[in-house]
Amino acid sequence: MGLLDDLGGQLGSILDGAGQNDFMSTAVQMLGGSGGLNGLVDMFNKAGLGEQVQSWISTGANLPVSGEQLKNVFNSDTLSSIAPLLGTNASGVADMLAKMLPGVIDQLTPNGKLE
Template identity: 45%
Template sequence: MGLFDSVAGGLGQMLGGQQAQGAAGDNPMLQVVMGLMNNSGGLSGLLDKFQQGGLGDLVQSWVGTGSNLPISAEQIQQVLGSGALGDIASKLGIQPEQAAGELSQALPDVVDKLTPGGQLPAEGDLMATAQQMLGKLLG
């Protein structure tokens, strides 16, 4: 089972059995980021993509306890590629450039919140952290 499925399932339990993905749909960008993690082999796999793209310093700032360095829409495009970005844009109903811009705003914050204490959590801990984050966003 992928990370997004695990988080969605746990969120469903928190919401008393409601469809978790429908509830997470209240924040489509968070859903996209969770999907990116799921398709990349988890949070560490997604971060590896950015490190391999030459953005290791940025990624470390998101994981670390200091302030998050910004990432540009162009850097998102460079790492994810036009195919993945086009798929994301299609899911969100926006243009790929806008999707890259929104991801550039959301991704550092989501990674930061999923890595409390400046460490990549184990997958079980990551699921618990993601559930807490989703719970706060869903009120």
């Protein structure tokens, strides 16, 4: 379960406070459901955010992404279905992911490439 374990550990270091375990579990499900890391990268490319996701994979600086931009990556049904688990709304989920995903993907690709 290497990828998912790495993701959980990274999320744990980024997030704090109530709901951390729920958020980690939900984020892991999202990645697994989208074809893993490669599927997630494809989703970003299709949404026009290829430059951002490639910066997270590379060894250079990570470009930021906004919650609003992530609404183009993840459909509203996905974000809305996760929101009650985290005690927030779809925009709140998108904002959480915007803060978390650059660091998570960066940590999962330490050599600057998908493996």
